[in-house]
Amino acid sequence: MEQSSIITIKELIKRFPVGKGEFTALNGINLAFNTGEFAGIVGPSGSGKTTLLNIIGSLDTATEGKAVVMGQSTGDLTTKSAAKLRRMHLGFIFQTYNLLPVYTVYENVEFPLLLLKLSDSERRKAVNDALEWVGLTDKIKSRPAQLSGGECQRVAIARAMVKKPEIVLADEPTANLDAANSHNILKMMLKLNEELKTTFIFATHDDKVIKYLKRKITLEDGKVVKDEFITK
Amino acid sequence: MIRFLFKGLLRDRSRSLLPILVVTAGVMLTVFAYCYINGILGDMIEFSAKYTSGHVKIMTRAYAENKDQVPNDLALIEVNDLITNLEKDYPTMEFVQRISFGGLLDSPDENGETKKQGIVAGIAVDLISENTKEIERLNLDGALRKGRFPEKSNEVLISDEFAGKLEVGPGDKVTLITSTMYGGMSIQNFTVAGTIEFGVQFMDRSGMIADISGIQNAMDMNDACGELLGFLNSPNYDDIEAMNVETTFNNKYSDPNDEFSPVMNRLKNDSIMSGYFEYMDGAVGILITVFVLAMSIVLWNTGLIGGLRRYGEIGVRLAIGEEKGHIYRSMIFESIFIGIIGSFLGTLIGLGFSYWLQEVGIDIGDMMKNSKMMMPSVFRAHITTPAYYLGFIPGLFSVVLGTMLSGIGIYKRKTAQLFKELET
Numbered sequence: 001m002e003q004s005s006i007i008t009i010k011e012l013i014k015r016f017p018v019g020k021g022e023f024t025a026l027n028g029i030n031l032a033f034n035t036g037e038f039a040g041i042v043g044p045s046g047s048g049k050t051t052l053l054n055i056i057g058s059l060d061t062a063t064e065g066k067a068v069v070m071g072q073s074t075g076d077l078t079t080k081s082a083a084k085l086r087r088m089h090l091g092f093i094f095q096t097y098n099l100l101p102v103y104t105v106y107e108n109v110e111f112p113l114l115l116l117k118l119s120d121s122e123r124r125k126a127v128n129d130a131l132e133w134v135g136l137t138d139k140i141k142s143r144p145a146q147l148s149g150g151e152c153q154r155v156a157i158a159r160a161m162v163k164k165p166e167i168v169l170a171d172e173p174t175a176n177l178d179a180a181n182s183h184n185i186l187k188m189m190l191k192l193n194e195e196l197k198t199t200f201i202f203a204t205h206d207d208k209v210i211k212y213l214k215r216k217i218t219l220e221d222g223k224v225v226k227d228e229f230i231t232k
Numbered sequence: 233m234i235r236f237l238f239k240g241l242l243r244d245r246s247r248s249l250l251p252i253l254v255v256t257a258g259v260m261l262t263v264f265a266y267c268y269i270n271g272i273l274g275d276m277i278e279f280s281a282k283y284t285s286g287h288v289k290i291m292t293r294a295y296a297e298n299k300d301q302v303p304n305d306l307a308l309i310e311v312n313d314l315i316t317n318l319e320k321d322y323p324t325m326e327f328v329q330r331i332s333f334g335g336l337l338d339s340p341d342e343n344g345e346t347k348k349q350g351i352v353a354g355i356a357v358d359l360i361s362e363n364t365k366e367i368e369r370l371n372l373d374g375a376l377r378k379g380r381f382p383e384k385s386n387e388v389l390i391s392d393e394f395a396g397k398l399e400v401g402p403g404d405k406v407t408l409i410t411s412t413m414y415g416g417m418s419i420q421n422f423t424v425a426g427t428i429e430f431g432v433q434f435m436d437r438s439g440m441i442a443d444i445s446g447i448q449n450a451m452d453m454n455d456a457c458g459e460l461l462g463f464l465n466s467p468n469y470d471d472i473e474a475m476n477v478e479t480t481f482n483n484k485y486s487d488p489n490d491e492f493s494p495v496m497n498r499l500k501n502d503s504i505m506s507g508y509f510e511y512m513d514g515a516v517g518i519l520i521t522v523f524v525l526a527m528s529i530v531l532w533n534t535g536l537i538g539g540l541r542r543y544g545e546i547g548v549r550l551a552i553g554e555e556k557g558h559i560y561r562s563m564i565f566e567s568i569f570i571g572i573i574g575s576f577l578g579t580l581i582g583l584g585f586s587y588w589l590q591e592v593g594i595d596i597g598d599m600m601k602n603s604k605m606m607m608p609s610v611f612r613a614h615i616t617t618p619a620y621y622l623g624f625i626p627g628l629f630s631v632v633l634g635t636m637l638s639g640i641g642i643y644k645r646k647t648a649q650l651f652k653e654l655e656t
């Protein structure tokens with residue numbers, strides 16, 4: 001089946017200034033992702049997974065080469081357009097959940113929609129749908145501090161998914177979760193991937209995550225050393 | 233979105249409570265200090281107006297030139313005619329005669345010999361005519377300690393402290409030894425009607441208030457007085473109106489070539505008072521500047537601490553796609569809200585304290601035993617209109633400035649860097 005490429009990475013190099021010299025975190029990455037992929041970037045600590053995810057997410061820029069996301073070259077975007085790209089098309093899931101502590105579950109999930117200036121009723125429907133996907137409809141009034149780690153991460157998934165973005169970037173989403181919760185969450189994301197055709201890209205070295213991946217890209221010292229599609 | 237921000241602000245106490253407390257405290261101090269300065273200076277002006285300078289004061293040119301020496305030999309004459317004319321020219325104003333005099337006050341023993349004696353500083357005012365406002369103007373009602381007010385022209389009030397020194401009380405005779413308008417010696421007996429407390433150290437030490445007719449009689453000053461004080465209709469000194477009166481009067485009555493012609497000076501032209509006026513304006517400016525600076529620094533720091541704590545939140549908001557400028561503006565919006573709440577509370581509390589000080593006052597007489605300053609020894613605050621809004625200037629300015637300064641960090645840091653800080 002013919003699929004369109006949603007992310008294209010070409011000859012991407014990322015160097016960080018370290019002291020007087022430079023450290024090359026990513027060294028000539030070439031990758032393309034198609035719509036609806038469920039892919040993971042795996043590799044040892046320090047191999048550049050987070051750096052690559054940040055560049056795809058337009059939170060950071062490449063030193064050389066290109067990352068084209070949704071047809072836009074992230075390196076050429078102004079901070080304003082980068083913010084717009086994230087707002088409209090990207091969802092983030094973090095290892096540490098990063099929920100806003102003073103807001104309720106409902107408000108945390110609602111926040112991306114406020115930025116999109118959706119109407120009250122549109123927001124209410126979308127938030128309720130998202131909380132239903134992750135099975136948290138009974139906790140809408142709770143604050144993050146009152147939730148378990150697994151529940152927090154489900155809120156974070158709902159927050160990333162509520163605007164039905166084209167791409168979700170998840171950096172070590174299971175690192176703080178036990179096995180049962182990890183499986184739970186991955187099943188959930190897989191389901192959303194299949195139902196909504198959302199492209200998921202993980203950065204992980206967790207075997208529990210790797211088991212679910214449909215594509216596994218292995219990074220070592222800033223280079224892609226293996227890129228395998230897994231058919232089940 | 234605004235509702236969303238409000239919710240966060242109200243729920244996150246450390247984001248709202250501490251800055252509000254800082255603003256409240258600063259604004260409270262600003263408002264209070266303003267009312268306090270206002271009270272002191274207002275008291276000085278009012279005091280000066282009532283006791284020595286009037287809103288405007290008429291003297292002869294010669295007297296005016298040496299007015300520090302109170303040269304009653306250069307007094308205004310034919311005063312009754314002048315007052316009649318003035319009442320026609322300025323129907324809303326009131327003009328009163330005053331004579332300041334010095335001399336010795338003697339308290340005799342049962343044989344008529346000097347028992348005690350002291351230097352006296354006296355003012356003669358209209359105490360006994362039917363419609364006199366001088367008793368009220370000089371606030372004598374509250375100041376009476378013993379006895380009663382004079383009912384006859386040969387009855388006087390002396391300060392309670394002075395009476396103690398002279399060992400006299402109500403009903404006792406005292407003898408005033410001074411000079412007449414023409415330079416002769418004057419010895420006149422008076423009866424102490426009552427004793428008063430001036431509330432001014434200088435006057436409490438040796439003060440005496442006599443009826444104007446009694447002193448005119450003693451000093452050979454019939455139809456003459458040292459100074460003619462004019463009071464405008466408004467309770468507080470109005471410099472513009474006073475200047476008007478001063479100009480028209482001097483054009484009509486004053487002759488620069490005749491040193492016995494009358495001349496009018498308004499209160500602000502009084503050498504001491506003009507300094508106070510400038511001081512007042514300057515003090516308010518300094519006050520606001522100091523509080524804006526001090527509070528900005530404190531709030532900048534609380535903002536920085538709050539900001540550090542909020543890097544996580546800011547990182548997430550950036551990741552979700554909020555623009556930096558939008559975040560920055562929302563923080564400033566929050567700070568304006570905090571500034572308004574804090575300023576409002578601070579103004580309220582500051583006004584509360586000021587009101588208390590306005591009504592009750594602080595007696596600092598004990599702290600300045602040797603002072604001769606013409607200053608009330610009870611300090612009171614005075615609430616004027618600017619006190620209601622003045623505090624909002626440092627209140628809003630400092631919190632917004634503090635937030636702007638601490639928020640610059642958002643711009644300086646790269647998105648990725650903020651993001652990294654969020655991960656840790």
Ligand SMILES: Nc1ncnc2c1ncn2[C@@H]1O[C@H](COP(=O)(O)OP(=O)(O)OP(=O)(O)O)[C@@H](O)[C@H]1O
Nearest residue numbers: 016017018023025044045046047048049050051052
């Ligand atoms: N801002 C930076 N300045 C300097 N070096 C950096 C910076 N960010 C990352 N690096 C370096 O780049 C390399 C890759 O970092 P990255 O965070 O992408 O690793 P990772 O694969 O995500 O590791 P982990 O599995 O531990 O999360 C590391 O060696 C790191 O030290």
Ligand SMILES: [Mg+2]
Nearest residue numbers: 049050051203
């Ligand atoms: Mg990482």
